[in-house]
Amino acid sequence: MKEGLIRKVPGVSVVEIDLSRAEDKDLSEISQTMGLALSLREMKALKEHYSRPLTDVEIQTFGQTWSEHCIHKTFKGxxxxxxxRRINGLLKEYIMKATKELNKPxxxxxxxxxxxxxxxxxxxxxxxxxxxxxxxxxxxxxxxxxxxxxxxxxxxxxxxxxxxxxxxxxxxxxxxxxxxxxxxxxxxxxxxxxxxxxxxxxxxxxxxxxxxxxxxxxxxxxxxxxxxxxxxxxxxxxxxxxxxxxxxxxxxxxxxxxxxxxxxxxxxxxxxxxxxxxxxxxxxxxxxxxxxxxxxxxxxxxxxxxxxxxxxxxxxxxxxxxxxxxxxxxxxxxxxxxxxxxxxxxxxxxxxxxxxxxxxxxxxxxxxxxxxxxxxxxxxxxxxxxxxxxxxxxxxxxxxxxxxxxxxxxxxxxxSPPRAIRKASHVEYVPTPCALPEPKDLAEELLRILSDPNIRSKEDVIRTYDHEVRGCTAIKPLQGDLSGPNDAAIIKPLRDSWMGVVISCGITPFYPDPYWMAAASIEEAIRNNTSVGGRRIALLDNFVWGNPEREDRMGSLVRAAEACYDFSKALDAPFISGKDSLYNESPLGPVRPTLLITGIGIIPDVRKAVTVELKEEGDPLYVLGVTRNELAGSIYLKSKGLNGGECPKVNAKISKDTTQSLIKAMDSGLVAACHDVSEGGIGVAAAEMVMAANLGLSIDLRNVPSDVNRSDVLLFSESTSRFLVEVKRDCVREFEEILQGVPHCKVGVVGGNSFRIFGLDGSTWEVGISELRHAWRGVDGP
Amino acid sequence: MDLSRAKACIARVGGTNCDLEMKVALENLGLTAEVLHMKQILKRGLSEYQLFVLPGGFSYGDYVRAGAIWGKEVHSKIKSELEAFIDEEKLVMGVCNGFQVMIEAGILPNGELVEVPKAALANNMSAKYECRWVYLRVERGGTPFTGDLETGEILKIPVGHGEGRFIPASEDFLKELIEEGCVLFRYSMPSGEAAEGRYPYNPNGSVYDIAGICNRKGNVMGMMPHPERAFFGWQLPEERNVPYGDGKRIFQGIIKYLQKY
Missing domain, CATH: 3.90.650.10 (PurM-like C-terminal domain)
Known part of the structure; x- marks a missing residue:
């Protein structure tokens, strides 16, 4: 560095930095040695603006205020x-735009x-x-x-x-x-x-x-x-x-x-x-x-x-x-x-x-x-x-x-920091065929998936967090003595009102296409919220990505942001806040691009919320939504170390119609239990409803709305927009009426003390509840 | 006394965080409840109150040991005041951190503020915080805090603590507690038999499954589970369409006692 650019001022505790005489390489060096993390373009802007020397307090102020963390230069750049194609800011053109257009009062x-x-x-x-x-x-x-x-x-x-x-x-x-x-x-x-x-x-x-x-x-x-x-x-x-x-x-x-x-x-x-x-x-x-x-x-x-x-x-x-x-x-x-x-x-x-x-x-x-x-x-x-x-x-x-x-x-x-300019390549997942022979024993597959670290019960962790303090938790993360996983939590914040705040998450980081990954995360947040009775849902977005100065990272970020606009708009759920964390790089490379969508809904009466556990012997179980051959990024493939397959996509119309009808059915008091179908597909969702209740269930895969011709795919595909719904026995006709126009079918009956699956070719598999629980929680009983 | 004239003082210091739900529960039953910072208690004293509540939380961050700092503060600053309060057979109740404070201050097990505590609430046997619903068996009905309960009844109430393992100073002392009816609540199986240390029914490894104790007269009581979190039906994990939960029964006992006081 050129001498005298950084000068201790005698008698005072500040250092002065004279940018006016600094050359490009000096500017970069100053940014680095003072820990400013400012780019050369930004340092040059400072040099141009200030002919006088800056104090260390001043230059650090720029380092802080112009940081990615504080002003989100990538999202605003x-x-x-x-x-x-030139995008005039991801935030403005996509995320905030959807909110603006939805214009919710x-x-x-x-x-x-x-x-x-x-x-x-x-x-x-x-x-x-x-x-x-x-x-x-x-x-x-x-x-x-x-x-x-x-x-x-x-x-x-x-x-x-x-x-x-x-x-x-x-x-x-x-x-x-x-x-x-x-x-x-x-x-x-x-x-x-x-x-x-x-x-x-x-x-x-x-x-x-x-x-x-x-x-x-x-x-x-x-x-x-x-x-x-x-x-x-x-x-x-x-x-x-x-x-x-x-x-x-x-x-x-x-x-x-x-x-x-x-x-x-x-x-x-x-x-x-x-x-x-x-x-x-x-x-x-x-x-x-x-x-x-x-x-x-x-x-x-x-x-x-x-x-x-x-x-x-x-x-x-x-x-x-x-x-x-x-x-x-x-x-x-x-x-x-x-x-x-x-x-x-x-x-x-x-x-x-x-x-x-x-x-x-x-x-x-x-x-x-x-x-x-x-x-x-x-x-x-x-x-x-x-x-x-x-x-x-x-x-x-x-x-x-x-x-x-x-x-x-x-x-x-x-x-008014200089606006960042980022370059992005086009990123898209091109499906490759997935070479997966159909396994014979789906019971064995189910137990293996239930014990996968990504599926296993997180009770050991959840119970170390106090989820009851304040005495306002109406729907808890774990349901009942058997700790079934509820899809969303409900807080009743006011003493004199039955209304609740419904809190849910959507996150699908394993889906390989950034656009459909973001779409699925949004849809999942809404779906989880709906499962307990939440509606009028607002969304929060949190992007965790790699270095945005690299074109491929930026390319996938652009695709994810596009999906945020498309699906926030189509699913009628505005974004209200968000935050991005970029530069997640290590010697092992970039972080897996991860988008968390948080859903904040409301429920008019917390007493009418729906929980996950099966309730009553003899009640029918329905599948809502269509199951497709969409295995890419599924836990089923991932747990086998396999790639390929189609990425789960979102059909916004089906999704919206399904959630609206389901809420209507809940408000009419027809729904006894509900669970969203996500990681691990119908197999895991149904098993969780069984384990949460200590009540058995039989399901017939032949009745699942689908064009898939394999039992394992039907059981473990992670197609979006699906729910499992236990309908009160006497309310079947009313339920079917409300569900008109939405893909749905009765697939099973609650009862017995095991989980029984009937496959497409007539084969059946049966797993005891305690066996399920051993795989999922490591122990039987509470 | 006329309930409209009775008053509860819910004490707090920095780190107390279960005072509001306690207030909600008491007020729901028609009792006037005031949340007072220790600083205010030092100024105003306790004479105008009939119920003194030490609620849950992490008083002073639970640094040193859970409840230790507030316990010492209570002991050094309001010892005689509190002793007089207890002598007048007014009610003192500690829940969770409040129970820990009572043990550290020496208020329980004996109901007098002794120098060296005769019991401890140690780290949970599971070595972690435990937030879960447990079954409690009422060991002695008809006391001021169990006036609405019969011996042998089962209550379902949640716990949330990292340090709740009740350990008496000695085997003999435990015997004394049992014989004198000071063991008020024990962790039990859903069927009502004692948990006998079985996790997670006994969530912390408490000796003799002890969840709550009282002094001989029964007007001083501490318990780890949170009745104020099981007060309303909608707070319950199952069967939520009832107006109230089991926690209310304990508060109901308090009300009965105060009405006769």
Whole structure:
């Protein structure tokens, strides 16, 4: 690097960087050595704009604010697709566009604030947000996952929501991965798995927020890049959503102390994970749920007393991003003093205080008349708080440290980063024939699939999360003494209303075509929600992808985003919030592209919710939807180590008609039990309904609506838009009437003490309930 | 006394998180219930209340040991106040973390605030947090907390804890507890026979399947399971179309007692 570009200023604690004399290679070097993760184009934009030297506090502000994590440059940038097509932003052209066109009156605030807000009833709003914490969890599993939970809870607090439920979806490498195949620097999946689960349980349980929904996947595509999705749902009275920061309001920082933990968390999240992960530990924050619990109490009190004019959480970028965003959002400027910040250790450099991502902190804007009251509320709850600064009309971000200005930036420029341009190739899965001889013994196949790590009961994990705390969980993740897997959870958030919030997930990472994978995930989230009686469903999208600067990764991202538009629109379910985690690369290559869709529905009366377990001997069992020969990415093939086959597709019309009819049947009281058909097909879904009830079932594959001519395919294909429905014996005619026009057929009868399958050629297979349970749970009985 | 004049104090500190559902349960039965931070209790005292509840949660983050810090705070700051409260035969109830606090403060097993606890609530035998519904057998009906229950009845109520394994100081002390009717609830099989340590019916490995205990008079009670989470029918995992769950029976007992108090 050219000499004198980075200069320590005598007598002060800042360093000055003179970009005006820097050449391209110097710019790249500065970005790298200071941990900015800015591209050469972005560094050049800075050089062009500033003839004066920038302080380290200033240049770090750009590093944080312009990071992938904070402004989603890939999703907001321009994409040039192979063949000459140009996309003016994935977010704008696809995901937000569907929401805009659907134009639902119940969408209250979408894609704007820390969390999406929809109407619950006339007086209340539901807030929802899902985040990822992949990189931190790969480096320090317990702390990474726990702070992921803590962070998303603060997103809900950041829209004045009272958190009522947590969601956690996790993807790991195979737990039995041979140690010798693990590249140097990566941690073994088992270590990550144990730490992540302990971290999630610890934070959610401590905070007293029930963890009610989630999923766990295992695949070699997650060895180098484990995936940790943390979600939170909250509720708030409508009139209390206040975001009205005014000139003269004070900025109050409250909660945990600021330290060296979590320095450069966002820039680390915006680059590949290529070095020895232990060296990155300091970038992971340290969790302390006790502090956040007190903070939550104080914030809800401040909300209810209407003492503050605005709020935001401190996440990526720490104080720098929270103050800048709050000022910018309100068209204001702000002056901040770093001297008043409560520190974990005394000698932090100003830039460290400025960008540290230490946990459990929130920023509030408070009118002068309420400042004393706000500080008193914090004191009453034993929460440390300081008056960080004051909002003004300057449109500048000015920061003081020991009497000196260490940062003075124009907000207009800070929030107009150069738009990223990404290139994408066309990515599409071309089906190859799948050479799979038809097995003779489908009972054996079923037991093998039930014991597959991706299908097996996750009870061991789920019961370490408190899903009953708050006493509002109407439908639990595990049903009854026998722990059947309910498709969605229901929370009854209000004392005086029977209405419930229905929370579901859709995630199908093994389907090889990015477009149909995204379509199936959306449809699955809706289907799971419908299974328990949820309707009026809003969606959240969370993309976990590899490096978007590579054309193939970008190509599949484009396809997935296209499906988001197409199916959100066609299935009448708007997106309300989302987040992307890109740059999930390791020495083993990119992460398996994974899209989590979270569904937030409502149910008018939680007492009418439908659960998974079979109810009554003699009731008929129906299959809704069409079963096709769609085995690509199915657990059936995957568990045999096979590829090929057709990818499950979604027929939006059939899907929509089916869910609408099913809800109608549920509301008419005709449905005794319901389960969505997903991983493992009809075989697994039916077995789960049997195990959850200790009631047998026989099904006849000849009656399954389908054009497939093989029993194994009928039993294990993962075609979308299907449900298994136990109909009350006396209600069959009414049910059939409602289902007119929707593919459906009676396929079985509840009864006996085994699961019996009749194949196409007349062969029959029978498995005892206890045998099923041994395969699926490892033990019989509770 | 007239129920409209009776009042419950639900105590909390940082980390307490089951206070609101406790309030909902008590208020549903017509009792006035106030959630008070320890700071407020220190200022106001307990004289205006007839029921003192230590609810569940992770008081002070459960650092050191579950309930240890709050237990010491109770012992050092409101010992005499609480002893007088107990002497007046008012009711003290601890659920989950509240039970842990009572043990750490020495309030239970004896109903007097002793220096060295005579029992412990240790880490679950399964070495993990356990959130599940369990069956409880009522070992002694007719006490202030079981006034609406008969000996031998079976209740279905959930637990949610990592440290709930009841261990008495000695075999003799256990015998004493049993003989004096201080064992109030035991984990049992659905049929009603004792769980005898069988997991997960006994979810934590408690000695003698102990889920809840009381003092001799029965006006001081602690239990690991959460009756406030099994209060309404819609909270139950099965048979949800009933108005109330088994947890209500315990609160019903409290109400009966207060009406006679």
């Amino acid at each position: 321009i994409v040039e697709v192979e063949g000459g 119940w969408c209250y605030s979408v894609f704007e604030d820390n969390a999406g807000l929809i109407e619950f009833d006339q007086d209340y709003l539901v807030a929802a947000k899902v985040e990822t914490h992949n990189h931190p969890s790969a480096v320090e599993p317990f702390g990474g996952a726990a702070t992921g939970v803590g962070g998303v809870i603060r997103d809900i607090l950041g829209v004045w929501g009272e958190p009522i439920a947590n969601i956690d979806v996790l993807c790991f490498g195979p737990l039995d991965l041979p140690y010798e195949t693990l590249p140097h620097g990566l941690k073994h999946p088992k270590y990550i798995y144990k730490g992540v689960i302990a971290g999630i349980g610890s934070y959610g349980n401590n905070m007293g927020i029930p963890t009610v929904s989630g999923a766990i996947f295992f695949d070699s595509g997650y060895v180098g890049n484990p995936v940790v999705y943390c979600g939170c749902v909250g509720i708030l009275p409508k009139g209390f959503y206040v975001k009205d920061t005014k000139e003269g309001d004070y900025a109050v920082l409250a909660g945990g102390r600021t330290g060296r933990d979590g320095i450069h968390g966002v820039t680390f999240a915006s680059t590949d994970l290529m070095e020895d992960t232990d060296r990155l530990r300091p970038a992971v924050q340290i969790p302390n749920p006790l502090v956040e619990e007190r903070l939550r109490r104080a914030i809800i009190t401040i909300r209810d007393r209407r003492l503050a004019s605005g709020i935001t959480d401190l996440g990526g970028g720490g104080i720098s991003c929270a103050t800048g965003e709050m000022a910018n959002r309100s068209g204001l400027g702000i002056e901040v003093s770093l001297d008043v910040v409560h520190l974990k250790e005394p000698d932090l450099a100003p830039w460290e205080i400025w960008i540290s991502e230490s946990q459990e902190r929130m920023l509030l804007s408070v009118p002068e008349r309420n400042l004393g009251d706000v500080l008193e509320v914090f004191e009453d709850e034993d929460v440390e708080a300081c008056v960080l600064g004051r909002f003004n009309g300057s449109r500048r971000l000015r920061v003081y440290h020991r009497g000196l200005v260490v940062c003075d930036l124009d907000l207009e420029f800070l929030y």
